Amino acid sequence: MKQQESTEIILLADVSMQSNLLKESLESNLQVMVEVLPFSELKLGRHAEGASHSWDVRENSIVVLDYSSLSEEDANFYSSLKADIARPLQEVLINCPSDISFNAIFRWRDLVGVFYLQDDLRNLVKGMTKILEGEMWLSRKLAQQYIMHYRNSHSVSTSSTYQSLTKREKQIIRLLGHGASNHQIADELFVSENTVKTHLHNIFKKINAKNRLQALLWANNNIGMEELS
Template sequence: MENTYRITLLSDVNMQSNLFKDSLERGLQLKVDLLTLEQLSESNNEHSLGDVVLFDFQYLDDEKLSQYSQARANYEQPAKEIVINCPKDVASNRLFRWHNLAGVFYVDDDIDLLLRGMAKIMDGEMWLSRKVAQDYIEYFRCANTVTTSQAYANLTKREKEIMRLLGHGASNLQIADKLYVSENTVKTHLHNIFKKINAKNRLQALLWANNNISLEERA
């Protein structure tokens, strides 16, 4: 995990959010900017989004989410988006309003679990339950039958294996264990795959897979 990351926490500014901000800064040894949507939307551009944005699920209603989308449009580089304080029974499609979703943490997750997940996310992985990952695939799956594209055919055998495991929600470590290679080797393969398919993150790679790889190839 590089310590050049800038983190933005979008929430109400109160004692609880300030205590949470302090816990994150101590645990990650990174600066965390606590902002409201009003501050982010100010025309003087005094405040800006970090590389990672944490959303308090209880804070962002539809109106605030619309404000965020408008503010986000001003930034060329997409931030990794993380939802915290999420109810366990939330419908998965409510999470897919965030287009660069990298992690979801629930109301009963403790700070140690959140810090471990944040470290993984900043190391290039995702922190989604298997159910959310699979629901995401289903949500964006095209209605028409997808045939395998030439771009997928051009991937190496090992890259295809990794894409299939990625589609099943496997982490870098799980892929490494399955293929008997190092985690760094998996990261190198993913970097090469992302370049070949023009994807910036794992979710974009999953979306690409849904539009370019047949169901038989993904099985």
């Protein structure tokens, strides 16, 4: 379930030696185009005379935000930009402190990856590779907190589409709903990762999900607590 080759990574950061080095490293290791886009440029574009929209971002783009240099003003501006876009974005936070609170992370509703200050470039490349393949890069604990917070604010009943899945597909989508990675699902069910990927591909078609984030959100909107427990 590898994403299309045209996937673009948008690094929202000031143009600097650090951001240019990160751009070069990601492009050389991931074979994907990385655009460094300062908030100042986005703001100019939004307020330009005759501007018809604020941000022309492609559907399969991944937005990377440097948490360590993100001001509250920039975060609020980014939220207002997202409100003008009719579809979810895939968001990645980098350089997060290890003790960051869950509430601080939850404001980013479309997260597919979180990286911390202690993560090195090798770990970042490994995680971004998984994200480009349609997985998420969140700790199991963080994923479960994220899911339970979302579920506690919504009353969810099990849908007929879930009931139409095969027994194995139900097992896999439930584990995905708990935040499990492909490797963790494979270990839990004693199957190969390739088998998990094949089942996920079939599940995605049945639930009309384009990526893992959409599938996770679908699971939390369509599988009742009695099924997930």
